[in-house]
Amino acid sequence: MTTRAPDALAPLTGDEAQHVLSEALAMSSAAEDATAILESRVQALTRFANNEIHQNVASRQQALTVRVVIGRRCGVASTSRLDSSALRQVADRALALARLTPEDDELPPPAPAAMVAPLERFAAATAACTPEERAQAVGPVMQAAAAAGLNAAGALSTESICLALATRGGRFAYHPETYAHFTCTVRSDDSSGWGDRHRRDWRELEAAPLGATAIRKAEQSRVPVAIEPGAYTVVLEPSAVAELVAFLAWLGLGAQSEQEGRSFLSGRMGQRITGESITLVDDATDPRGFGRPFDYEGTPRRRVTLIERGVARGVVHDRRTAARAGVESTGHACAPPAVEGPLPYDLVLGTGDATIEEMIGSTERGILVTRFWYNRVVDARRTIVTGMTRDGTFLIEGGRITRGLRNLRFNENVLDVLARADAIGRHAEPTVFDYAGNCVIVPALRTRDFRFTGVAPF
C-alpha cells in the first residue's frame, strides 16, 4: 500500500469555495442580482492497451462562472483563474455582457431561499487514490488477459469534485463528490468482451472480476457467425439498456423541448406512451447514483416521475420553463448557458423480478447484447435510434448461449422497445455518460422483435 503524496491536490473545501464565491459576488455589486458557481475537479486516469499502460494522467481543473442580472438583462462569464485580478475581470465581463444584451421578457426572478439537504457522495479513498494503486489494480487484468493469449485495453479513473454556488441573496450551497470508473475490453483475433463499472468509492470497482468477465466474453464469442438482419428477441444487459434510455432524456424529458413542441411527449401528457411495466423517474437521491442535491440555479433537486406504468407524467424544469408552465422548478437547471434547457441527470428505470440467466434460460431463440455503441438519433419525435452492438453479441438457442455473433446494426423506436419488454431485471446498475455527466440506473431487460437492419464484417 502506498501513501497519498503530500503534494497531491484535493478539490476546494467548503470554506475555500465560499471565500472565492463571496469575493466574486462582491465584485459584481453593480448588478441587481448575481450568482457565482465554482466547480473544482481533480482527475486521474490510468489507461492501458495491448496489455501495457500506455497513458497515465492527472489534472486539476476549476471554473468560476458569474451570472449577473441588470434589469431584465443577463450576462454570463467564466474563468479558470481564481485570483482577485481574475475575479474582477470575470465579474466586469459578465456586467458588460449584461449591459449589451437585449431585455429578456421571460427572465425568471432570483431563486427563492430554500434548504438544500446534503447528499453524501464523497469517498475519501477515491480522492486519495494514487497512481501506484491504479497501476496495481489494472495490472492483474492485463496479466490475466496475456496469460489467456488475449489483449486487454481499458482505463481506471478517479475524480474528486466540488460544486459550490452562492447568490447575492445570501445563499450558499456546497457539494463534494467522488467518482470512479473502471472499463475494460479484452480482444482476441476475432472477438471481444467487455466489463465496466461506475462507483463513488474506487475500491468497489473490482477491476479483476470485471476483467475476468471481459476475458470470458472474448473467449465465448470466438469464431463469430453472421446472422441475417431481422426482428429478434433480445436480452439487453444493463449497459445496453442504459444507452437507449439515456436518449429519452435528450429527446423530450426536459421541459424546454416539450414546450417547444419538439419532444416525443409534446401533446401526449397523461397518455400511454410505452408499456405498462415501464416506470421512469429522475431521482438525484438514489443511493446507487451520483446525483447532486441542487442544480445550477441553486434549486434543490426534486424527484420527478416522468413515465408511470407506461403513462407520460411529467418533465423536469428549471426556473424559466417552470415560470412558463406556471409550476415550480424541479431543480434541473443545467450549467450556463444551458441552451438545451433543463434535463434529467439521474434517470432511474424501475426494476422487475428476473435475472439475466432466467431471461436467457427462457428464450428459445434470441440474441444477448452486452452493449450498444455509437448510438445516434435517426428521428427525434419518433425516438428512433440507430447504433451497433459491440464487445460480446451472442446467439441464444434453446435457453442457452450457443455462440458468438458478428456485430449488428439496429434501428429502433426506444419507447416501442420498452413497450415490448416481457422481462425486466431485478438488479439495476448505474451508467455514467462521460460526455454529458448524466447517470442512468437501469436493469437488464428482454424485449421482443428488436429490429436489426445490418451486420458488420466482424
Place this chain on the structure above:
Amino acid sequence: MNSIADRALNAAQLAGASYADVRVVATRSQFLEVKNHRVSALQESTTHGLGVRVLAGGAWGFAASAVVDQREAERCAAEACRIARASAPFRRAPVVLDPLRPLEARYETPVAIDPFEVPLADKIELLARATNVMEGEPRVVVARGSMNFWEDRKLFASTEGRRIEQRIVHSGAGLSAAARSDDDLQWRSFPNSFGGHYEAAGYELIERFDLAGNAAATAATAAALLTAPQCPAGVSTVILDGSQVSLQIHESCGHPAELDRVLGHEANYAGTSFMTVEQCGRLQYGSPLVHLVADATAPRGLGTFGFDDEGVPAQKVDLVRNGRLVGYLTSRETAPLLGQGSNGTMRAESWAHLPIIRMTNINLEPGSGTLEELIASTEDGILMVTNRSWSIDDRRYNFQFGTEVGWEVRHGRRGRMLKNCTYTGVTPEFWKRCDAVCGPSEWEIWGTPTCGKGQPAQTMRTAQGAAPARFHDVQVGVGYGS
C-alpha cells in the same frame, strides 16, 4: 510564460525524466445564440493552464493544473514523473520517440477581422435579423442562430530544445429552423448542421455567409419537409453534397487512419480500425477516383496549424491514393513502428489533456465538374444534403447516415423533395462505388467542431475538405421500415 515552462522542464529532468515537454495554454471563447426572439446564450470563457508530459523509466506521465506559476509548474513536473514511474513496471517495452532537432518558431492563424473585436451588438443584431426572418414561416417552432469563436494562445517547450508559440483562431456560425406539424418535426440548417460552418478564420467568415439572406429559404425548406414524401427504401445511386461527404470522410477514413486506433490504443473507447498496418499499400479502400490526404497546411481548416502539440511541423501526407490505402495519421511514438517520422497530428483539447492523434484536415481531392453537371449526368438517384444522423461501428466498417433533406434525381434533373433520407453501407465497399467527385468550384473545407476521442474524453475541432460525390448501388431508406 517561458520562465514557467523552463521551471517545469528543469524540475522534470531533476526528477529523472528522460524527456519532457510542457504546454502553457490560454484559451478564450465566445458563444452567442439567439432563439425565438431572445438572446438565449451570451457567454464568454477563459481558461489558462499548463500540462507537463514526461518520459521516465520508459513510460509516460502527464500532470496538468489551472494554477500557472513556477511552484505549480514544478509540482506538475514531479507528479508527472511519479505517474510515469508508477506506469513503468507495466510497460512491455520502453517508449521510443522519433528524433526532433531544436527549433524556435511562431505561427498565427491568418485573420482579417479579429472576431473578439467585433461589437457584440453587431453579432446579436445579425442573428436576430436572421432568426426573425425564419420566424416568419408559420410552421417554424424553433428559429435559432448562433456564433462561436475560439482563440488558443499556446506555448510549447521541450527538453529537446523546441520552443513554439502559436495563436490559433477558429470561428463559426449558422442557422437552424425546426418546423412542426401534428405528427412530424423537421429541421433545416444553414450553412451546415452542428451549429453551422467553422473555419480557422476571423469574422470575415461570418460576413461571407449572408445569414440573413439565407434565412427565408432555410425556414421554407424546414416547412416543406413536413409534407415531403418519405425517402424510399431500396438500392439507389446517391449523390452526397460536400458537407455530407465531409462527415463520411471523417467517420470512415479519418478515424480509421489514426495510427493509435490501428495499433489498439483506443480499443476500449473509440475503437480500432479495419485499416490494419499489414494492409497499407495493398488495401483497395475506394475507387481510383478516391484520393484522400491529411493536410494540416491547407488554408482555413480547423485542422490547420503551424505545429502539433508535440512540436512537429504541420504536413500534407497521402492516406489514400488512387483508391489504395497508403498512409496513416501518426505521432512521434507511433510513426517509428512503421519506420517513419511523425507526420504531426498530435493535438490536445486543452492544457488539461494529453495530446493524442487527431485528424487534421482530411481532404478528398476534387475531381471535375459542378453539382448541376453531376445531377445532369445521373439517370436515377437521390441527392442527399446536410447531415442529420451518423453512426459507425468500432472498426469503422458498417455506417449509417441520415440527412436533413434530399431530392429525387430523375433523368438528369432534380425532382421532388424527400424527407428522412438515410443510407447505409460498409466503408471500403461504399468508397469503391464512388464514380464521380465534383471539381474545385464545388470544393469546401468543412469544419467538424465536436470530434470525440480519448480517455478522459477529449473534444477536438477537425476539418474535411470535400466536393459533392456520387456513389452507385447504395442501400437507402433504412431506419423507418418494418
